[in-house]
Amino acid sequence: MGIEKIDLYQVHGLEYESELEAITAEDGALAAVRDARDEGLVDHIGLTSHGDPDLIKAAIERIDDLETVMFPLNPVVAAKGDAEHDYEGVLELAEEHDVGTLGIKAFAKGPWPPESERYEEDRPFANWYEPVARPDEIRERFDFAAARGLTSVVSPGDPKLVSMVLDAADRYDGMDEATQRSVVEAARHDDSPVPEQLHH
């Protein structure tokens, strides 16, 4: 790759308890990454997952030298408010353990329409989910993710969106809690049409 060292080596896509066991086993992937770190080839060790938040929490508890975790965080996920989507809990535990946090899917709007409605090659953005794409939406999503306390808000993959994300980051001036709740509430009702409610 023409580089001397990897700054952050992330074990990618933790999904099952058995994988956590395999990674942390004596001869597991982490042992190899640690060897690489001892040799000076890797600086920091991280983990990515958009799976069960409890499993990510278990990883934070079990891997003493874990330095970062990467997981989804956006208003739609925050609005679910259940254990299956408790990435806020991951954020909290990571902070307690002084583990850095990288938030992905901050700009995700939802899944793409099925292939039957639109061919994959006709998608306007090179993301595997449909992103928000207006500057005001991108700014709201950035402000929300940053205000939740992430170490880093990860930009969406499509280069067309990155300049808008950088602009949002430049203008970032926090987002107060009442506004954060407002963004979450709007997502909660958009995403769960039943039962319809008169109130918040």
Place this chain on the structure above:
Amino acid sequence: MPGSTLGTGVPETVRAALADRPVEGQVCLEAGAGVGNTTAGLLESGAGRVYAVTDDADHAAAVQRRCGDDDRVDVVRADLRATPLRPDSVELVSAHGLCNLLDPAALEDVAAELTRVAAPGSHLVVDDYDPLPEDAAVRRLFAVENAASELADGRPALTFYPAALLKRVFEGHGWSFDRERTLLDPVPWTESHLSAHTRAACEAAGRLPDDLGAPLERAADRVAADVGAASTGRMYSLAFRWSE
């Protein structure tokens, strides 16, 4: 903690309103239980018992389905102006998004009843909406809903009381004001809310003679389509203590 309702979709507004209240182990009352959002929030926060009071059969069934497996919950079908609860029997009362559904006469009666059941030293949380700004388009939909409700039932469907007014109402019943916080600013009135309010307007209009009801139903549909989802206004949370 026991129960199967922990963390099942408790809105952030509910969590923010309860965050600085002592819920753990307390006997609580959700006044106007809706779909049980506050009941779920109280259970999540470790309430000892929750009375979920509503006079609406569908709401009672919804709360029962959502939280009924938890043996700390009692769903009570009752008019909030006269509940079967004993005096001084509740340690924390929550009225989340309730008062805007009460006209002034009902508000007074419900405030008296919530005060009657509250034990010395108890807490009261009242969460509601400030009146919407004059230029908020969504006011037009609520105006149609209220017009249909006034004609059908002789009372408005919705009354948005300023925070300062509800503060004075409950202080008038002997509660000591503790704090106010903003839950939502702005308030997102989503497509889901708009369609629910349009349905409510049409339901009231449907109970009127056709010459009155039909134009109101058409107005509700037209206004809802015109207005579209918008974020405006403020939702607040007032907290009180009962001290004698």
